[in-house]
Amino acid sequence: MSTTTSSTTERPNPRDLLQQMFAAAIEAAQPAHCIPPHLPEIQPVPSGRLIVIGAGKASAAMARAVEDNWPGPLCGLVVTRYGYGVPCTRIEIVEAAHPVPDAAGLAAAGRICALVSDLTPDDTVLCLISGGGSSLLVSPLDGITLEDKQAVSRALLKSGASISEMNCVRRHLSAIKGGRLAAACHPAKVITLLISDVPGDNPSDIASGPTVGDATTCDDALAIVRRYAIELPATVREVLDSGRGESIKPDDARLARTETHLIATPQMALEAAAQVAADAGVTPHILSDSIEGEAREVGKVIAGIALHVAGRGQPFAAPCVLLSGGETTVTVRGNGRGGRNVEFLLALGVALDGSRGIHAIAGDTDGVDGQEEIAGAWLAPDSLARAWDKGIKPLVSLDNNDGHGFFQALGDSVITGPTLTNVNDFRAVLITDEAT
Structure with a gap:
């Protein structure tokens, strides 16, 4: 301009x-301005539920904006950074650590997964995602501990890797990122509202794309690890070497009823x-x-x-x-x-x-x-x-x-x-x- x-x-x-x-x-970029114009796009089936979930530094303020402007019933849970919570009445706000994940984030991610575990085609999930969600929404794949994820996070932060590179690695170590959260919501409809904090506004890089199909692979993640000489715990290396950490791909049938909307950008x-x-x-x-x-x-x-x-x-x-x-x-x-x-x-x-x-x-x-x-x-x-x-x-x-x-x-x-x-x-x- x-x-x-x-x-x-x-x-x-x-x-x-x-x-x-x-x-x-x-x-x-305040959610109070950015959320209301997008709420008319949400049209739950009358007999279904509206479940609100989310993660990121802006997620609590996003939840508050939804509550203030949505007249119908809803419930849910979002996780935000310590000190970034705001009062809500129908959506529970949980605070956790950033930029290195902690046990509070691990517990919150488990509760969010449980919240969407029994949905039907009549239900609608509204997912509120903003920057910071990569560490706040932590759910390691089987065999990886929270301590492993913390060690990898610290190494990535010091490495000089770009945010896109860091989040590529994170997606392939997670049971909730890289489209896995959207897959867990199937067969419900999933609408994701994104506040972008990444260059290029790529939805798969915002909070490591929990509701977005991921075109990158475990081999891509390993290439980044080699590029920056990042030391990985043995359990983490096994997940990438074996391909067990492969993410959900964009053409996965479980993502057929997902929508993604960028509501605020750099x-x-x-x-x-x-x-x-x-x-x-x-x-x-x-x-x-x-x-x-x-x-x-x-x-x-x-x-x-x-x-x-x-x-x-x-x-x-x-x-x-x-x-x-x-x-x-x-x-x-x-x-x-x-x-x-x-x-x-x-x-x-x-x-x-x-x-x-x-x-x-x-x-x-x-x-x-x-x-x-x-x-x-x-x-x-x-x-x-x-x-x-x-x-x-x-x-x-x-x-x-x-x-x-x-x-x-x-x-x-x-x-x-x-x-x-x-x-x-x-x-x-x-x-x-x-x-x-």
Whole structure:
């Protein structure tokens, strides 16, 4: 998206404008806005039941939106991240761990499977899925323990694998992902509402696709394991080597009565932020909603674009803002506090080296970047100088994967608390008139 704006518009200061854009991105993906337009698509057979199940960081808020807007009878259970629960009366909310699964998630997955174990063709299942469901909806295949799944999750998170690659491995170790939950609901009708947190919005990658047929194989999962030299417990290796972990394929007859609807995406969030910028007289440019790769490398590339805008007025003229989303990765080599958005921002800052008139924000729309209860951070032209004044060496912090430590020491962390949604990373680089 590129919108021409008037230079006469009075603009808020850079930090306030970036904050407003981030808030607009989060608001655009709120279940209270996204769920109601899709409820008319749900038409249960009068004699059947409506069962609501789901998992993800937004699933409790999604359940609440269903309750608030569905007049008929329903019941169900969804599992969300600790701290992300909201009050519901007809749908039970269970909280569990993310990004590494725990016993609460294991128990919740078992209860969801039991809830859909005796359905008839007259019943309808409404499945509410959002990012985070891969760890929250944990049900290991026979022979794999919860401890095995936890070990694999930790190894994947540190490996530098993309979210698509991680979820490919997860689907082939699970008794509930990779279409298995939809198969368990057969012969009922299954309608899945998805809030996407993955580049490309592939439904099979969102929470590892519990209700979506999966075209990948155990061999694909093994190739990823080899690519990133991931050590697997013997029981896990056996499941993949034997093919016992094969997922449900798209042409499986048990999926014939399934429907999938994307109700919120990273692109929608970026467009909402772009409108805020345009209204403030700053031209927005959406670079992509699906940028992947090492966070620090993405930071260098975006810095190069921003510097070219500032120095040469190409490919855009200042004032403008460069917007992007997706999910970068961090190959952990240090012992800092992560996460991928602040790693991107610190690498961006190092590459910009205090360039005048360039400001930025990067954060996760779920309010949690990595394993910290911090959404992300701000970057200003003087950020590196203020760090040096405090005796903090930016390159040392970057090499130690300590983005949170760096920005928190400057008082520039962005803390939102639980946002009750998740459309993944949000990045905005603002190039002001001062940069030209």
